[in-house]
Amino acid sequence: APSSKLTPSQDVRTMMASYQDTEVFVLSADSAVDLATRARDVADLAVPLSVAELLDFSAKLSRVISPTAPFRAAVVAGRPAQLAERMRQLAVICENSAPASGQVKVVSNEISISNAVHHDIGFLFPGQGSQQLEMARVLIERFEWARELATQADGWLEGVGAEAITPRILRNPVKSADAAELAKWKRDLAQTQFTQPAVALASLLWFEYLRRLGVTPSAVAGHSLGELTALYAAGAYDQKTLITLAAAKGAAMAVSGGGNGAMASLTCDRSTAEAIIAETKGYATVANLNTPTQTVVSGTKDAVDDVVAIAKTRGVSAQALAVSNAFHSEMMNEAERELKSTAPVDEQVDSLTCPVYSCVEGKRVQTPLALRELVTKQVVSPVDWVKTVSGISQDVDLLVEVGPGRVLTGLTKAINGTDGVRCFPVASKSGRDEDFNVALAAMYVHGAQVRWNELFDGRFVREFV
Numbered sequence: 001a002p003s004s005k006l007t008p009s010q011d012v013r014t015m016m017a018s019y020q021d022t023e024v025f026v027l028s029a030d031s032a033v034d035l036a037t038r039a040r041d042v043a044d045l046a047v048p049l050s051v052a053e054l055l056d057f058s059a060k061l062s063r064v065i066s067p068t069a070p071f072r073a074a075v076v077a078g079r080p081a082q083l084a085e086r087m088r089q090l091a092v093i094c095e096n097s098a099p100a101s102g103q104v105k106v107v108s109n110e111i112s113i114s115n116a117v118h119h120d121i122g123f124l125f126p127g128q129g130s131q132q133l134e135m136a137r138v139l140i141e142r143f144e145w146a147r148e149l150a151t152q153a154d155g156w157l158e159g160v161g162a163e164a165i166t167p168r169i170l171r172n173p174v175k176s177a178d179a180a181e182l183a184k185w186k187r188d189l190a191q192t193q194f195t196q197p198a199v200a201l202a203s204l205l206w207f208e209y210l211r212r213l214g215v216t217p218s219a220v221a222g223h224s225l226g227e228l229t230a231l232y233a234a235g236a237y238d239q240k241t242l243i244t245l246a247a248a249k250g251a252a253m254a255v256s257g258g259g260n261g262a263m264a265s266l267t268c269d270r271s272t273a274e275a276i277i278a279e280t281k282g283y284a285t286v287a288n289l290n291t292p293t294q295t296v297v298s299g300t301k302d303a304v305d306d307v308v309a310i311a312k313t314r315g316v317s318a319q320a321l322a323v324s325n326a327f328h329s330e331m332m333n334e335a336e337r338e339l340k341s342t343a344p345v346d347e348q349v350d351s352l353t354c355p356v357y358s359c360v361e362g363k364r365v366q367t368p369l370a371l372r373e374l375v376t377k378q379v380v381s382p383v384d385w386v387k388t389v390s391g392i393s394q395d396v397d398l399l400v401e402v403g404p405g406r407v408l409t410g411l412t413k414a415i416n417g418t419d420g421v422r423c424f425p426v427a428s429k430s431g432r433d434e435d436f437n438v439a440l441a442a443m444y445v446h447g448a449q450v451r452w453n454e455l456f457d458g459r460f461v462r463e464f465v
Contacts, residue, residue: 010460017141018459020433022078023058024441025087026452028069032098035071035113036091043087049080053464055456060464062452070101070116074441076434077110086111104397104445106422109438112445119447122396123210123217123233124389124412124423125203125226128327130405131195133171133185134430136202139209140170142458146205153201153243160344162247165197192324196225196250197243203229203403204242206426210402214451215443219395221357221388223408224288224328225249227378233402235353236371241344245375248342249335253325253379256335261326262304263287266295267317273297273307276314280306287328288383291414296321298329332379339376347372355395362387389415398446399423400439404430 008015025042029035042061049057054077065072073090077083090111099105104114139146154164168189176182189198203226210216222230225246232242266273270286273295277284284299284307297307304320311318325331349369356365358374360381365374389412393399399421401408406428413423424439444450 011458014142014144014458015460017138020055020437022076022434022437023054024437024444024455025058025061025075025077025083026065026441026444027061027073027075027090028065028067029071030066030069032071032094032115035073035098036094039073039087039091039094043084043091046080046084046087049083051079054078054080054083055459056462056464059452059456059461062455065452067449071098071113072117072445072447073111073113074444075111076437076441078434106442109424110441112441114445114447117397117445117447119443119449120218120396120398121215121443121446121448122219122221122392122399122421123207123230123402124392124399124408125207125220125222125229125233126199126401126403126405126408127222127224127226128192128195128199128323129321130403130407131189131199131202132404132430133169133173133189135169135198135404135427136205137170137430138427138433139205140166143209145208145212149205149208149239150201152239153197153204156240156243157197157247160244160247162197162244162251163194165194165201168194169198169202190322191254193247193250193254196246196253199225199403200229200242200246204232204239206402207233210400210426212451213440213454215440215448217354219355219357219392221359221392223359223385223388223411224378224383226403226408227356227359228375229403230356231352231371231375233354234356235351236349236356236369237345244344248344249339249375249379252335252338252342253327253332256325256332256338259325260300261298261324261329261331262301263296263298263321263323263326264304264308264311265290265319265321266297266307266311267293268295268311269293270295272314272316276307276310276316279310282306283330285329286382287326288385289387290383290385290411292386293414294411298326299331300326328380328382330380335379336376339379340372343372343375345371345375355392357388357392359383359385359388362391364391385411386415393421396421398442400443401425403427406435 282303287298288296
């Protein structure tokens with residue numbers, strides 16, 4: 001047997017999960033000149049490094065920044081040469097076009113700099129359609145608290161008669177027998193009764209990680225299902241309620257409408273979509289106004305098929321969505337009635353810890369809040385994401401998509417444009433660590449007081465000399 005002296009000092013599972021393709025490197029200084037000097041010094045130090053030393057260097061830099069220094073900068077890189085090149089780019093910007101007080105300058109997703117910026121960050125939580133196999137696995141593998149939370153979630157679901165959800169999420173695609181089995185795994189996860197608690201759990205895990213890093217939102221919003229997570233983030237209820245509520249909503253929506261519902265996405269504004277709907281036979285309605293030029297229609301299958309056909313004759317791109325029912329329409333009336341009796345939430349909440357923007361009305365919900373009415377009425381009401389993003393963008397300087405995918409990041413860019421409040425995803429694809437590092441870098445330069453020691457928790461960090 002191997003000698004006990006060979007037993008590693010750190011948890012093997014955690015260490016195996018701690019490898020990353022990129023790291024985030026943070027700097028601070030009292031002036032633009034000092035920041036330029038610091039960036040050039042870091043570039044010189046980066047040149048002879050090995051890839052393995054990037055983690056050590058990143059941790060070292062995080063320990064020497066000043067939380068009160070007005071100038072902040074962050075660079076995301078995955079190779080020593082890349083780090084050196086980007087730090088030199090940063091130095092040139094500091095010397096030639098440093099940001100004015102209160103300004104953030106984003107050179108690219110991987111390079112950003114700010115000068116005395118106040119921190120107001122908004123969180124956006126995704127809904128159905130953002131689900132992915134393996135979502136949030138990196139957190140579950142790396143952190144004991146995440147494993148415990150996932151296990152608790154499965155127990156909460158089983159306690160209300162639902163299925164445990166982590167076995168449907170954590171299915172390594174590499175281990176699938178063939179393409180057909182992989183496709184089946186994805187279809188299974190896409191079923192409403194499973195998607196809703198699954199996405200809620202993944203978003204909850206990412207939110208909890210950000211909270212542990214010291215990043216909390218100034219305002220929150222969620223797209224459809226995501227609004228349940230937004231309400232949790234604002235203190236409306238606890239973790240168990242979020243997961244069981246998502247399950248109750250998914251179960252109610254899965255059986256409502258008689259299975260005859262359908263949805264389609266049209267690349268046009270609302271008025272154009274409504275004009276097309278007026279020409280159809282049967283029931284159809286606007287379900288989501290996602291951007292000024294993307295409208296989702298919901299209704300009976302025959303009516304939605306007519307909408308798609310008419311739209312194409314008018315030169316409007318239209319595509320049927322892979323959904324099991326006509327969400328956000330009167331075909332969800334049965335689901336609304338079911339939720340009124342089964343939703344595990346209080347009738348009213350007297351206060352919230354931060355503003356919540358309603359995805360239906362696009363403005364702040366008021367307290368005291370009729371909570372049960374809000375979560376039940378939402379399933380039959382259309383989503384106005386344009387008003388929601390426009391509203392929350394008045395309160396914050398940066399938006400972060402907290403959960404799987406980058407659907408909301410794309411919609412936000414289409415709404416706010418290139419000059420408006422930007423949005424960054426934390427996990428556009430499972431296992432892609434660059435997304436989280438870029439988002440964290442953006443949060444840092446926007447003034448967030450990040451607990452950097454938590455970022456390196458459980459990773460094999462050596463002393464950088």
